[in-house]
Every structure is written in structure tokens, then in C-alpha cells.
Amino acid sequence: MGKLRSVPIVGGAYTDETRPYDQQECLNYLPEFAENQQSRSPGILRGVPGLTLLGTTGTDPIRGMRNVEGTLFVVAGATLYEIASDGSKTSRGTITGTGRVSMTHNQQATGYQLVIVNGPEGFVYNTASHTLTQITDPDFKGSIITDFINSYITHIEPLRRFWFHSDLGNALSYLSTDEYEAESAPDRLVSQVVNHSEVWMFGERTIEIFVNTAQTDAQGVLITFERQSGTVIEQGCAARFSPQAIDNSIMWLGNDGIVYRADGYTPVRVSTYAVEQDIAGTDWAEAYAMVWSDRGHKVYYLTLPSGKTWGYDVATRLWHRRASYELDIWRVNHLVFWNGKWIGGDAFNGNLYTLDWANYTENGQPLVSMRRTPYAHDSQNRIFMAALELLMDTGFETLNGDESVWLRYSDDGGKTYTNYRKRMLGDVHQYGKRIRFLRLGTFRNRVFEIMVSSPVKRDLIACSVEMEGAA
Known part of the structure; x- marks a missing residue:
């Protein structure tokens, strides 16, 4: 397995009408920037009340x-x-x-x-x-x-x-x-x-x-x-x-x-x-x-x-x-x-x-939080992505398996998306659970959507990827 490296995940909503230019989304998340330079990451996406x-x-x-x-x-x-x-x-x-x-x-x-x-x-x-x-x-x-x-x-x-x-x-x-x-x-x-x-x-x-x-x-x-x-x-x-x-x-x-x-x-x-x-x-x-x-x-x-x-x-x-x-x-x-x-x-x-x-609901109705990332690209060079790993605050709730984070992505400027992939956020006391998505294929320009709709804590702290240029 190659080495993971951090990529920016924290940011606001900026979906331009020209989608291949920018289509970031920050839905039911509050972006915060670290006030301490020694924090685990430069910022956090905090779930709204x-x-x-x-x-x-x-x-x-x-x-x-x-x-x-x-x-x-x-x-x-x-x-x-x-x-x-x-x-x-x-x-x-x-x-x-x-x-x-x-x-x-x-x-x-x-x-x-x-x-x-x-x-x-x-x-x-x-x-x-x-x-x-x-x-x-x-x-x-x-x-x-x-x-x-x-x-x-x-x-x-x-x-x-x-x-x-x-x-x-x-x-x-x-x-x-x-x-x-x-x-x-x-x-x-x-x-x-x-x-x-x-x-x-x-x-x-x-x-x-x-x-x-x-x-x-x-x-x-x-x-x-x-x-x-x-x-x-x-x-x-x-x-x-x-x-x-x-x-x-x-x-x-x-x-x-x-x-x-x-x-x-x-x-x-x-x-x-x-x-x-x-x-x-x-x-x-x-x-x-x-x-x-x-x-x-x-x-x-x-x-x-x-x-x-x-x-x-x-x-x-x-x-x-x-x-x-x-x-x-x-x-x-x-x-x-x-x-x-x-x-x-x-x-x-x-x-x-x-x-x-x-x-983590609105009077029992799902509270859907979603982050659509900035574009991952290398000046139109083809990229191979082996893994993406999210760092989230896990291990607080016992919900009979209903504690998932979902990931999908688009390689064509948001015209179409893949099906969602699901990973468990972990049961109670499963602190620091690694949330990994593997075999993500090749692309030239890609945006990811990270979504949580389960009634669990969903603070998003950091994102790391393993990727390299492809022929």
C-alpha cells in the first residue's frame, strides 16, 4: 500500500453555474478553521445542531x-x-x-x-x-x-x-x-x-x-x-x-x-x-x-x-x-x-x-449533511486513486448498524455520479475507526460527495488519499 497524504476538505458552499469550474457544497455543516496551529487538521466541518x-x-x-x-x-x-x-x-x-x-x-x-x-x-x-x-x-x-x-x-x-x-x-x-x-x-x-x-x-x-x-x-x-x-x-x-x-x-x-x-x-x-x-x-x-x-x-x-x-x-x-x-x-x-x-x-x-x-435529526426526520469537495486534478493529467480515508469523530452511538457515511464521485463535471458506497462509522466505543474507500480508479478531474444521513455525530476532520499519476 502506498503512502496517504492529506488533501483539503474544509470549505464553504460554492457551486458555480459552470459546474466543471467549481461545484463545492457544504450542506448542514459549519466550516471552522483551527485556532491552534498544532490541531490535527487545519479545520473541521462541524455538524449543525x-x-x-x-x-x-x-x-x-x-x-x-x-x-x-x-x-x-x-x-x-x-x-x-x-x-x-x-x-x-x-x-x-x-x-x-x-x-x-x-x-x-x-x-x-x-x-x-x-x-x-x-x-x-x-x-x-x-x-x-x-x-x-x-x-x-x-x-x-x-x-x-x-x-x-x-x-x-x-x-x-x-x-x-x-x-x-x-x-x-x-x-x-x-x-x-x-x-x-x-x-x-x-x-x-x-x-x-x-x-x-x-x-x-x-x-x-x-x-x-x-x-x-x-x-x-x-x-x-x-x-x-x-x-x-x-x-x-x-x-x-x-x-x-x-x-x-x-x-x-x-x-x-x-x-x-x-x-x-x-x-x-x-x-x-x-x-x-x-x-x-x-x-x-x-x-x-x-x-x-x-x-x-x-x-x-x-x-x-x-x-x-x-x-x-x-x-x-x-x-x-x-x-x-x-x-x-x-x-x-x-x-x-x-x-x-x-x-x-x-x-x-x-x-x-x-x-x-x-x-x-x-x-442529529430534525424532530425525527433525517438531518442530511453533505460535503462536495473541490476538484481533484493534476492539470488534466490522468490520476490513479487507490484509496481515500476520512477522519471523523466516531464511537458515540449505538444504533443497530444505522451509522454510515456514504461516498460517491463524478468525473464529468457533475453531469453524472457513481452509486454511493457505504462505510460504517462504528459502534459505541469504536473510537478512531478508519473509514476507508478503496479501488477508486483513474480520472482527470473528480469531485467527491461525502454524505451522512444517519442520526449520528458527523464531524468531518480530515481527508487523506493515496493516488499517483497514471500513464
């Missing part, structure tokens, strides 16, 4: 979630629910509509006001009196998205001509004088994010930033917010629910199909050509984003319902994909940190899940 059922609100999809200072509220179907720590639910009233809602909250007296908007209507749930009230103030024009800053609730009105805010500390009361229009360009407003005491108003072509100045004009009229001088950003937003604050910055889907991250007031492209090619064929307006931060990972998840779910980890600056069984997207459509855990809501029913590192 699975989904453990916390509770269910029924069959209607989750429309919104909010952690109100330790109390979890969920809108599912037409009902607002308060969720207990054991996952049980209490109905708190009716929220009309069927689409995604926007939620925020403020503090008032001895409790909090939870604000929920669906476009034409707004609702306020008072956590002290346990009452849900529709906003009926005539100066409330409806709201497509809401946020909170300095005891004010901010809104964008449904026709997207201007934004406005509530009275101080009262989400039910409004004044028509507290309205603000875009000043630098006449584009319609799309979304908003409050970050670092600034209100970022995203338009179709530009972004304007407002600050709470509480100044009076020459006539003595209070001007609560003013546009930050010299901070117009010449980049628009394509989707109402795509902007998210993450890692002391903001990310969003631009009106050009590019994903941006703000560096101060400068939009920086973080999407790749491959991600942008995928986004190009979808309905941008329906995209929504979530953020998740755990164990050093800070991920911006962008779902295109007519496409895929993409995750950008600001720690590694790599993209990966999330997808649930028999879907191209991740079934989680909302994420909230609550009660010391990350809670996910389901886009297809009323289930609520705990993101669980020790669960």
Missing part, C-alpha cells in the same frame, strides 16, 4: 416570534400565543392576516407592550393587564415593519412613502407630525433596522440613517428624529425581511441581488458569484433573514422560499447551506434566543424547536 420539539401551536405556520424580556410570544395562524418553559401555550388573542408579521416591544409602567404589525393593522399586547388591543389611533396608518428606539415604536406605512413613530412610551398613541420622508432620493421605503441608537431606513435604491435629536424648529415644533448628515448610502434593499443586525453591523439583500454587510456606512459585498447566481433565479421580495449566534459562530441565514437557504458565518466569512429533509430550504423560518436556548419556528406548521447540538 438538530431540532428537538419544544411544543406545538397546531397546524398553522409560525408567522412571528419575540422574546419579551424572558417571556416568549409566538404568532401562529391567526393567534398570538404565550409559550411556557415546557412548551405549552396560552392563547392571548387574534392577529389577523396570514403572512409574516413584524414584532417589537417597549416598557410601560409595570409591564411591557408587545407590538405586532401585519401591514394594514397593528396590535399591542400588554403583559401587565394581559390584554390585546388593536391600534385605532387615526394617525396610525398601518405598518409593514416595526422596531424600537429610545421608548419610541417606529413604523413604515403600507404605501412605503414615509416612516413614523409612536408617542414616547406608548405604542397605542401617534401624532401626524411625527412622520419622516426620504430626503436624498424619492425611492419607496422597504425596511428598517435600529442599530447603535440609529434608525436605518432602507429604500429601494438608497439607505438613510436617522438619529433621535429631539430638537425644535423655528416655529417651536418638536422634531424628534433627524437624518444623519452626510450618511446617505447609495445601495437599496430588495426584501423587507432581509435586513438584520449582526455582530455590531447590519446585513441585507441588496436591490441588485447581492448580499451586503455594512462596514460603518459603507456597504461591503459578502455574497459570492455562486450565491448571487442562485439568488438571481428567485423572487427577491419574498426573501427573509434570521441571525443565530452560538459557540463562536455568528450566522446570517437568508432564505429564498423559491430557492435555497444560505448561511453566512461572519467568523469564517464562508457560506454554507441549510436544508431540511426533502426540501431545498431550512424549515425554520424564525429564530429567537430564549430561556438560555435558541428556539426555531416552523415555516410549514406550528412546531417550535430547540436547536440541539446533541440531536
Whole structure:
């Protein structure tokens, strides 16, 4: 037997539309790079947390979630629910509509006001009196998205001509004088994010930033917010629910199909050509984003319902994909940190899940992790491969033989693939089991797919091959 040598295995998702150029995939894996130069390998592909059922609100999809200072509220179907720590639910009233809602909250007296908007209507749930009230103030024009800053609730009105805010500390009361229009360009407003005491108003072509100045004009009229001088950003937003604050910055889907991250007031492209090619064929307006931060990972998840779910980890600056069984997207459509855990809501029913590192399924459904490697090649010279060996963290589960890793490959640029070959990851206490695939033949260009669908730990640490040039 010849000598094995290491080859790169850790990387992100980069499937170009020209497949013979690059077709890397990183599905339900989180790439990590070694922080210690003496680690066994330069990096690891770590399996993502699975989904453990916390509770269910029924069959209607989750429309919104909010952690109100330790109390979890969920809108599912037409009902607002308060969720207990054991996952049980209490109905708190009716929220009309069927689409995604926007939620925020403020503090008032001895409790909090939870604000929920669906476009034409707004609702306020008072956590002290346990009452849900529709906003009926005539100066409330409806709201497509809401946020909170300095005891004010901010809104964008449904026709997207201007934004406005509530009275101080009262989400039910409004004044028509507290309205603000875009000043630098006449584009319609799309979304908003409050970050670092600034209100970022995203338009179709530009972004304007407002600050709470509480100044009076020459006539003595209070001007609560003013546009930050010299901070117009010449980049628009394509989707109402795509902007998210993450890692002391903001990310969003631009009106050009590019994903941006703000560096101060400068939009920086973080999407790749491959991600942008995928986004190009979808309905941008329906995209929504979530953020998740755990164990050093800070991920911006962008779902295109007519496409895929993409995750950008600001720690590694790599993209990966999330997808649930028999879907191209991740079934989680909302994420909230609550009660010391990350809670996910389901886009297809009323289930609520705990993101669980020790669960290798999604509520019993297979959690399929797959890595498609970079091309193995030698400048079009023929290569003979005698063996490929994977280093994985084995020996933790006893599952009656259902603990396999699967391998297949393509030698024609991804047009066709071989059948999968299966190797066992090993039973309980079979630590350090060698996972070897032999007699892999000859090729000029080859990509490998490594897949695990069994409910076992699947961290992929390293890959070694035995190969040499062939005549």
C-alpha cells in the first residue's frame, strides 16, 4: 500500500453555474478553521445542531416570534400565543392576516407592550393587564415593519412613502407630525433596522440613517428624529425581511441581488458569484433573514422560499447551506434566543424547536449533511486513486448498524455520479475507526460527495488519499 497524504476538505458552499469550474457544497455543516496551529487538521466541518420539539401551536405556520424580556410570544395562524418553559401555550388573542408579521416591544409602567404589525393593522399586547388591543389611533396608518428606539415604536406605512413613530412610551398613541420622508432620493421605503441608537431606513435604491435629536424648529415644533448628515448610502434593499443586525453591523439583500454587510456606512459585498447566481433565479421580495449566534459562530441565514437557504458565518466569512429533509430550504423560518436556548419556528406548521447540538435529526426526520469537495486534478493529467480515508469523530452511538457515511464521485463535471458506497462509522466505543474507500480508479478531474444521513455525530476532520499519476 502506498503512502496517504492529506488533501483539503474544509470549505464553504460554492457551486458555480459552470459546474466543471467549481461545484463545492457544504450542506448542514459549519466550516471552522483551527485556532491552534498544532490541531490535527487545519479545520473541521462541524455538524449543525438538530431540532428537538419544544411544543406545538397546531397546524398553522409560525408567522412571528419575540422574546419579551424572558417571556416568549409566538404568532401562529391567526393567534398570538404565550409559550411556557415546557412548551405549552396560552392563547392571548387574534392577529389577523396570514403572512409574516413584524414584532417589537417597549416598557410601560409595570409591564411591557408587545407590538405586532401585519401591514394594514397593528396590535399591542400588554403583559401587565394581559390584554390585546388593536391600534385605532387615526394617525396610525398601518405598518409593514416595526422596531424600537429610545421608548419610541417606529413604523413604515403600507404605501412605503414615509416612516413614523409612536408617542414616547406608548405604542397605542401617534401624532401626524411625527412622520419622516426620504430626503436624498424619492425611492419607496422597504425596511428598517435600529442599530447603535440609529434608525436605518432602507429604500429601494438608497439607505438613510436617522438619529433621535429631539430638537425644535423655528416655529417651536418638536422634531424628534433627524437624518444623519452626510450618511446617505447609495445601495437599496430588495426584501423587507432581509435586513438584520449582526455582530455590531447590519446585513441585507441588496436591490441588485447581492448580499451586503455594512462596514460603518459603507456597504461591503459578502455574497459570492455562486450565491448571487442562485439568488438571481428567485423572487427577491419574498426573501427573509434570521441571525443565530452560538459557540463562536455568528450566522446570517437568508432564505429564498423559491430557492435555497444560505448561511453566512461572519467568523469564517464562508457560506454554507441549510436544508431540511426533502426540501431545498431550512424549515425554520424564525429564530429567537430564549430561556438560555435558541428556539426555531416552523415555516410549514406550528412546531417550535430547540436547536440541539446533541440531536442529529430534525424532530425525527433525517438531518442530511453533505460535503462536495473541490476538484481533484493534476492539470488534466490522468490520476490513479487507490484509496481515500476520512477522519471523523466516531464511537458515540449505538444504533443497530444505522451509522454510515456514504461516498460517491463524478468525473464529468457533475453531469453524472457513481452509486454511493457505504462505510460504517462504528459502534459505541469504536473510537478512531478508519473509514476507508478503496479501488477508486483513474480520472482527470473528480469531485467527491461525502454524505451522512444517519442520526449520528458527523464531524468531518480530515481527508487523506493515496493516488499517483497514471500513464
